[in-house]
Amino acid sequence: MHIPDGFIDAPVSLAAAAVAVGGVAVCLRGARRTLDERTAPLAGLVAVFVFAAQMINFPVGAGTSGHLIGAALAVILVGPYAGILAVSVVLAVQALLFADGGLLALGLNVVNLALIAGGVGWLVFRGWTRFVGSGRGSALAAAWSAGFLSVLGAVGGFLVEFALGGVAPVSLSAVIAAMFSVHVVIGAIEGVITALIVGAVMSTRPDLVAGLRAPRRAAHPQRAAA
Amino acid sequence: MGDRPGGHVPGEFLHLPGHSPVHRLPAHVKIVAAFLTIVVIVLTPPTPAWVFMAYTVVVVGVVALSGIGPATVLRRMRVEIPFVAFAVLLPFVGQGQRIPIGPLELSEPGLLAAWNILAKATLTLLVSVTLASTTSATDLVAGLQRLRVPDLLVQIVSAMVRYVHVVSQEWSRMSRARAARGFTARGPRSWWVLGQSVGTLFIRSYERGERVHLAMVSRGYSGRLPVLTTTTAGPAEWARALTVPVVIGVISLIPLIAAAGTFAGGAS
Numbered sequence: 001m002h003i004p005d006g007f008i009d010a011p012v013s014l015a016a017a018a019v020a021v022g023g024v025a026v027c028l029r030g031a032r033r034t035l036d037e038r039t040a041p042l043a044g045l046v047a048v049f050v051f052a053a054q055m056i057n058f059p060v061g062a063g064t065s066g067h068l069i070g071a072a073l074a075v076i077l078v079g080p081y082a083g084i085l086a087v088s089v090v091l092a093v094q095a096l097l098f099a100d101g102g103l104l105a106l107g108l109n110v111v112n113l114a115l116i117a118g119g120v121g122w123l124v125f126r127g128w129t130r131f132v133g134s135g136r137g138s139a140l141a142a143a144w145s146a147g148f149l150s151v152l153g154a155v156g157g158f159l160v161e162f163a164l165g166g167v168a169p170v171s172l173s174a175v176i177a178a179m180f181s182v183h184v185v186i187g188a189i190e191g192v193i194t195a196l197i198v199g200a201v202m203s204t205r206p207d208l209v210a211g212l213r214a215p216r217r218a219a220h221p222q223r224a225a226a
Numbered sequence: 227m228g229d230r231p232g233g234h235v236p237g238e239f240l241h242l243p244g245h246s247p248v249h250r251l252p253a254h255v256k257i258v259a260a261f262l263t264i265v266v267i268v269l270t271p272p273t274p275a276w277v278f279m280a281y282t283v284v285v286v287g288v289v290a291l292s293g294i295g296p297a298t299v300l301r302r303m304r305v306e307i308p309f310v311a312f313a314v315l316l317p318f319v320g321q322g323q324r325i326p327i328g329p330l331e332l333s334e335p336g337l338l339a340a341w342n343i344l345a346k347a348t349l350t351l352l353v354s355v356t357l358a359s360t361t362s363a364t365d366l367v368a369g370l371q372r373l374r375v376p377d378l379l380v381q382i383v384s385a386m387v388r389y390v391h392v393v394s395q396e397w398s399r400m401s402r403a404r405a406a407r408g409f410t411a412r413g414p415r416s417w418w419v420l421g422q423s424v425g426t427l428f429i430r431s432y433e434r435g436e437r438v439h440l441a442m443v444s445r446g447y448s449g450r451l452p453v454l455t456t457t458t459a460g461p462a463e464w465a466r467a468l469t470v471p472v473v474i475g476v477i478s479l480i481p482l483i484a485a486a487g488t489f490a491g492g493a494s
Contacts, residue, residue, distance in 0.1 A: 002305075004305070004306060004309055004347045004350065004351060005264050005267070005268055005346065005347065005350035005351070005354075006267070006268050006342075006343055006345075006346025006347040006349075006350050007309060007343060007346075007347060009268065010265060010268045010269045013268070024379070025376075028376060028378055028379060031378075032378065036449075037439075037443075037447070037448060037449040038435075038436070038439045039378060039381075039382070040378060040381035040382055040384075040385055040451075041385050041435045041436075041438040041439040041442060042432070042435040042436070042439065043382045043385075044381070044382045044383075044384070044385020044386045044388075044389065044435065045385060045386075045389055045393070045431045045432060045434055045435030045438065046431065046432065046435065047382060047383075047385075047386040048385075048386050048389045048390050048392075048393045048431060049393060049427060049428050049431040049432075051386070051390060052390070052393050052394050052397055052427065052431075053424055053427070053428075055394075056397070056420065056424060057411070058411075058414075058416075058417055058420055059411050059412060059413055059414070059416060060413070060414065068424075077428060077432075078432075085379075085382060086382070089379070089382050089383055089386055090386070092383065093383060093386060093387065095354065096257070096357065096358065096361075096366055097240060097241070097358050097361070097363060097366060097387070098240055098358060099240065099302060099303075099305065099351060099354035099355040099357070099358045100305050101305075102264065102347075102350055102351075102354065103260060103261050103264050103350075103353075103354055103357075104261065104264045104265055104268055104350070167272075167339055167342055167343060168312075168316055168320070168336075168339045168340075168343065169316075169320045169321050169322055169333070169335035169336055169338075169339050170316065170319055170320055170321065170336070171321060174319065192414075192417065193417065193421060193424075196417060196418060196420075196421025196422075196424075196425075197421050197424045197425045197428065198425075199421070199425070200421055200422045200424070200425025200426065201425045201428055201429060203425075204425070204426075204429060205429050208428075208429065208432060
């Protein structure tokens with residue numbers, strides 16, 4: 001769910017936009033370093049994938065269904081730079097072409113759903129597979145945790161923004177309690193879906209899972225693009 | 227899609243083709259005007275209701291000028307529903323002084339905030355819906371280019387809007403194949419199958435990205451795309467588009483000037 005305009009005040013929205021611009025600039029530089037001129041088509045197609053994956057409903061039962069937010073999935077599959085870029089582009093296109101999420105609030109949404117969720121997802125997955133183990137079971141547990149914590153990280157970002165620039169006179173602790181209790185469930189579902197998809201990719205093309213590759217082999221395409 | 231993979235740029239999304247004065251404005255002019263309008267609306271202090279009424283007249287006027295039907299606009303505003311729900315709760319859960327309204331005791335700051343959020347979110351969403359409905363994906367990409375968005379980012383957006391239909395049709399073919407084998411998504415037990423499918427969708431998307439890259443390289447791509455269309459905007463177009471944020475801005479200033487006037491009058 002994207003923050004609309006008018007929900008967080010203008011100064012905080014503009015500050016978040018500045019942070020988002022900085023973060024996206026870092027990711028552009030990082031992606032160009034690791035993917036060089038393959039960046040545009042690959043990140044573009046990954047953005048399309050994230051966009052499509054967000055629309056797929058996973059039925060929960062009783063007529064409700066969940067869907068993916070996708071930042072953790074994107075960074076696990078294509079690495080932090082291209083993954084965060086792809087999710088940011090999805091958010092921008094949603095704001096501009098679908099009126100989903102405000103224009104002034106785009107910075108807030110990019111900070112929460114791309115920078116924080118992607119950053120947390122990458123650190124958790126990378127840290128877990130490095131220090132706990134990178135076997136299949138461990139990688140799937142890492143993917144679950146990355147998905148789960150990426151959602152809680154995004155909620156944390158939203159709560160900080162709400163505390164600084166929220167226009168509603170409700171007690172912050174009530175909002176924190178409500179948001180976290182709802183998003184623990186959403187995060188658990190995000191984790192399960194993320195782990196299932198990462199597992200599926202690992203069985204057919206394990207070489208495509210960027211989170212499992214040996215670090216720092218920048219500027220060398222992983223496989224001859226054929 | 228198989229016959230024309232990425233061969234044409236789909237102009238769909240929310241875009242409704244048309245020839246209204248709003249449609250005809252260049253995309254970058256519209257983006258700037260919409261953004262400024264939204265900033266002014268969000269910056270407005272919540273109290274004087276008539277200011278928001280005046281905004282509504284201006285914004286609804288632009289929507290009418292663009293020729294998007296009211297039913298379409300309302301349908302596209304559904305994304306606001308969760309936030310409307312939050313706003314409706316505010317008078318009940320809000321803090322501060324309580325005032326009796328009918329049989330209920332409601333929080334006064336809660337009511338004010340609910341009104342503020344509803345008015346601002348609705349008006350700004352109307353602006354966004356108008357922008358999205360009158361701007362094609364192709365024009366948007368050209369607009370971002372004109373606004374000096376970094377070239378690489380524009381290329382990613384361009385690749386995304388070009389292939390979004392290809393990938394979503396890839397997904398509908400996979401759904402059809404699953405359905406043909408008797409699969410219905412029902413409850414969490416179907417997640418494993420859906421997860422496998424989404425994993426496959428990722429691999430196909432990624433490999434398509436690699437093929438697209440090679441096809442681009444074989445046509446001489448070296449990291450930059452040639453600029454084929456240049457949309458330029460003359461002062462007349464800027465003036466027409468910026469009328470909206472300027473009018474909204476002037477309206478927003480009236481209560482401030484009035485307040486300053488009363489203050490000065492009281493002091494003398």
